[in-house]
Amino acid sequence: MRKTTKKVTFCAMLAALGALSLIITNILPTVTAFFFLFSTYFTYIATEECGIRYGIATCAVITLLGFILVVSKVDMIAYAVIFTHYPMMKHLVDHKVFSKPIRWIIKLVWVSLLSVIAYFIMIQFAPFEDALWLLYLLLMAVFVLYDMVLDKGILFYAIRLRKIKF
Secondary structure (H helix, E strand, C coil): CHHHHHHHHHHHHHHHHHHHHHHHHHHCHHHHHHHHHHHHHHHHHHHHHHCHHHHHHHHHHHHHHHHHHCCCHHHHHHHHHHHCCHHHHHHHHHHHCCCHHHHHHHHHHHHHHHHHHHHHHHCCCCCCCCCHHHHHHHHHHHHHHHHHHHHHHHHHHHHHHCCCCC
16 A cells, blocks of 8 residues: 555656646747656656556646646647557557567657647647648658657666655
């Protein structure tokens, strides 16, 4: 029972940090994308440390708080559809698929599929007609960079931050 309480408490603290990251998007709108992506780092830590169930719970709390606290609901919809659940998917793919090229193919197909879903949801709120392919290519480039930074971030957590006792 005590181990479960520690996991719940740890994930709640990570969810609070993720929500704080989303709140910063209201204050600094020029770096919204960075803080949206940074908030998923906390979900990834919860998934790596406590498992998929706790990662999903952390993701759900961060997303719900984001919809309450973030002013731009269109940004939150895109974030919720494309990126919130990616740390859990990345965890599964990275631990189950051993071929690196196949992992990248799975990840790129996944984010492409979710981008199409996000497009059809967001078109209801804002028109996206001009330079759609350019936007898609930019999203793919940002996604590849995001995936690599997430790997480095979890490595930093494992080497430096995991040792800290709270």
